Amino acid sequence: MRISQRWARRLLILAPAALTILFAACSDPQTTIEPRSDMTEAIQGVYEIVFWLSMFVFVAIMLLTLWLAVRYREQPGREAIQIHGHQRLEILWTIIPVAIVLIMLVPTWQVIADTTDTPPENSMVVEATGKQWWFxxxxxxxxxxxxxxxxxxxxxxxxxxxxxxxxxxxxxxxxLAGKVDMVPGHENDLWFTPNDDSAREEAYLGQCVEFCGASHANMRFRVFVHDEAGFNAWAENELSDALEPTTELGQLGATLFVVRCAECHTVRGTAASIADFGPDLTHIGSRETIAAGILDNNFENLVKWISNPAEIKPGIEPENDIIDKDPPLRFMRAFEDEISAEDIQAIAQYLTELK
Structure with missing residues (x-):
């Protein structure tokens, strides 16, 4: 009875932790087990082969261990027999691991060959550049x-x-796509085809997965998969020049933007349409997030970001600028030290109107 109570207490302690881990894995926006493209489906196929082979090996070893423990347990009057070498057994336990490795190796090679092959001729070309700390x-x-x-x-x-x-x-x-490094001075490539049923309003999440400095974990991006009409509508809007602000505060913000922000950012169709150090902000009001995916795109967060971005994303202080490289590395400064809170709000209002 004492043993049962002790185990019951242990289970009461361990069960919540086990359930927490289990439920935490049930809904993950960065999951790899719900592939939505040809590339990730191929990769998931290899994962499944490796998983089931691993499960087979695990179960087989556990059953064999249990059988040996029972079959050759210590008994009165039984003497242990020492075995020195068994050729057939040694050949068998050499062949089995080799066979298992080959079963994993062949589909792995095939997936690597397929996913690194030449992209189809009708591919949409995108040039993605990683910068500290945005895409x-x-x-x-x-x-x-x-x-x-x-x-x-x-x-x-x-x-x-x-x-x-x-x-x-x-x-x-x-x-949608497996991990590929982005290396200074070198072009890498990947290609994938989103599934026909992968279009949705909710974004797929992307992430930098190579440590790249203080705000590596804050270097994220969103991927939106549209149907043909939806993509064409997005592209048409992106190709248009910036909208004129309609509010008085936004109009003041447009003037301040040219004076304070045009050194680094572009808003096409305005006097601020030359610089390219920072992100293109022509249609920033239509984006879901700011600061490389770590803040929702709204007026309050824009004010916080413009006021002191280093408070939100460590490492982007201007003293970390590297001007003598090509291209220069420049970080956004804290405008709360340079302009009034009212002027910051005006710039934020202008940016929200750039749909």
Whole structure:
């Protein structure tokens, strides 16, 4: 009875922890076990082969261990027999691991060959550049430049050319594309085709997965998969020049933006349309997030970001600028030290109107 009570107390302690771990794994926006493209489906197929082989080996070893423990347990009058060498057994336990490795190796090679093959001719080309600590996306065939939000079309291959401006980054969209490094001075490539049924309003999450400095964990991006009509509508809006602000506060913000922000940022169709150090903000009001995916895009968060970005994203203090490199590395300064709170709100209002 004492033993039962002791085990009952242990189970009461362990059960909540086990359930917490279990339920935490049930809904993960960066899951790899719900693939939504040809590339991730192929990778998941290899994972499943490895998983079931591992389970087979685990169960077989556990059953064999249990059988040996029972079959050769100590008994009165029984003497242990020492066995020195068993050729057939040694051959068997050599062949089995080799066979298991080959079963994993062949599909792995096939997936590597398929996913690194030449992209289809009708692929949408995207040039993705990793910077500390945000992503720039260019569509050279469309003339579109945006930041931290990648838009693609369901059923159409996407050829992503990967670059880095400063240090090594890594590009990963768990449900759509496997991890590939972004290396300064070198072009890497990946391509994938989102499933026909992968279009949805909710974004797929992407992340830099190579440690790249103080705000590595804050270097995220969103991927939106549209149907053909939805993608064309997005592209048409992106190609248009910035909208004129309609509010008095927004109009003041537009003037202040040219004076204070045009040194680093572009808003096409305005006097602030030259610089390209920072993200293109022509249609920032239409984006879901700011600061590389770590803040919802709204007036309050824009005010916080403009006021003191280093408070939100460590490491982007201006003293960390590297001006003598090509291209220069420049971080956003804290405008709360330079302009009034009212002027910051005006700039934030202007940015919210850039739909």
């Amino acid at each position: 720039e996306f260019k569509y050279p065939d469309l003339g579109i430049t945006t930041a931290n939000e990648l838009h693609v079309q369901a059923g159409r291959p996407v050829h992503v050319k990967l670059y880095a401006d400063d240090v090594i980054h890594s590009f990963w969209i768990p449900q």
